[in-house]
Amino acid sequence: MSSLSARLAGFRHATGIGVARMILYLAAYIGLAWISFIYPARGLNITPWNPQAALAVGLLLWQPRSWWLVWVAVVFGEALVGTEPIPWPALVLAAGAVTAGYAATGAALRRWMGPALPIVTRRDVALFLVIVVCGALFGAVLRAGALWAMGVVELERVPAVIHRSSIGDGVGLIVTLPVLWVLASGERTAASRTLLRSHEAWLIGLLTVLGIVAVFAQPTEEQFKFFYLLFVPVVWAAARFGAIGAVWSAALVQMLLMLAVQNAQYQPLTVFELQVLMAALTSTGVLLGATVDEREQAQQALRASLRLAAAGDMAAALAHELNQPLTAMSTYARASQLIARRLGSNPREPVDPLVEVTDKLADEATRAGEVVNRLRKFFRERSTELQPTDLATLLAQAERSQASRAEGLGVRLEWSCDPQLAPVWLDPVQIAVVLRNLLANAIDAASEERTPPAPAGRAVTVHATQEGNEVVVSVIDSAPGLSSEEVDRVFESRRSEKPGGMGVGLAISRSIIEAHGGRLWAEAGPGGKFHFSLPGGAGPQHE
């Protein structure tokens, strides 16, 4: 017993495949060969549709050492399923030739695409098509050569054998191998299941059935004229669901095509020609699907990098903000140590200074906490959380947060809001960050004494108005403002020449506003002018 299992293990080691899988493979291969055995070429078991070829190449792709199993399967397939009598030696040799073709195709795919067969980009698809077509042609040449050498076919029939054999295998590979590849990948199987839950996918399936009915309801000679109808569902699936959609819809078309063909009488040659159209259909669909996938991926990468950039800017600005209260805290702490030491040596010293300093210490801790909260909020709400918000309330809050600072710097701070303004859909936390930032910058600019104060004195005004179907908030200060060159440069955070972090803050503000579907821009002077727009808020309240 044990010697048997040991021998089996040794066998498995030598062949790279288990016995159960071997039997499964043989059954599947012969089953597929039996289903697809239609319209053989005269006197030969060459059929126009060979999905089992994909099974063989798939096996050789993942298990290159099991070539002998493929050979055995091809021999049995032809012997059991084939209807045309071919002498045994010729059958075995021709099967060997076919196997060699499959092995070459599998090796080429493994060599140039890797065993995972990653058909996602247009380049991958093109490479796949080239390898598969060449492989099918190579196998067909070998097979025709073997049949001729064994005297089964005459020399003048060799080109016809090559032609039909390469079409049968080529179409089988082009249509079916991608399906196997989808089934072999867990991720793609999951994507396929998602596809089945989509109403659109079922609609496309229905359209495919209707297309087949429409095409094959025509007289035989007319059918070619209407084959183009079948491109509609495949192209739709590719455009909507990418390469996976194309693979499945092409497979569906192929199955229905074969059903239709089996229920009618055709010349074998006609069926071979239909299959060439089928190959063109599948190639078009998968290429288009890959293009769609590529674009989708590029878009996703762009979105992710934008999000990351916004998060990075935010983190840099907040880290800087955090350092200030931390510095103040550690310094206050040192100071209170000194005061405490004095109190220790002289109990009659007043306690008030210590209370005052520790009070400031606590204030700074609160300030640091607020910064951290903002950071956490930003990362927790990776996507902006829109809610209908009253802009006037938000403006009043922002004004309050900056009022004492403005007063200290001698800047008058005013805000106004269009009374007709409906609530705007926005993320109040993020827009508050933007407003605070713009206000702080404007107050800094207005307070710069190098600039002669305007007749009305140093002032910053904020107002919000409805313009078309967006709300525009403007922050205007009494400083000379930016030149038209500076307007272009002011958003480049890394190049900010003002060492106050103004550029970084502006870059974040811009990311936030853009995430809301709005714009943030600066306007050239006189007067510092920053505006941002937010979509919506139009007309009477509808929320």
Next chain:
Amino acid sequence: MNSPVHRKTVFIVDDDASVRDALALLLSLRGYPTAIFANAEDFLRALEPHWRGVVIADLRMPGMSGLEMQEALARHPARLPVIIVTGHGDVAAARQAFKFHAIDFIEKPFNHEQLLQSIDRALQGLPEDPASIGTRPVASALSAREREVMALVVEGLDNRTVGERLGISPRTVEVHKSRVMSKLGARNLAELIRIAQAGNA
């Protein structure tokens, strides 16, 4: 009376009110006369040629930056020494600061001991003195490879780029860098830059 004419004063120039207040409090408790300014422009306008002491300036301020102020101070007759503090220390800024003979370049939150030492050194009129940080002269203490690594690191290159330039791994660069720091007694990158600049001068 409290005008900083007679005694050597610590001038604090920082745009953050809390940092300014805390620093002034700590230093006055330590017995230093202090004067505070919210920005570089205010300070330069107020500055008189006979003032003596040391300036602690934040690197990033709205309006004129700490480095720009340092440059202006270098031309001013008062010739006050400067200590640059920053929450955003980068190698380029530190190099720039030391080029204009900053006493020190300190990152926020401070190491208060380091700050007080630098203030004392400035107030005693000592020139910035690499030997007081470094325990050994630069050239002899380091291997050739360590000198190469140090030269690139103080250019502001990161470990990966240094590694690429020298054909070694970033990990090895890190090892060389920490060996250089310990050999020279540099506690941080700013000190390393200062030592390197003094070595070149």
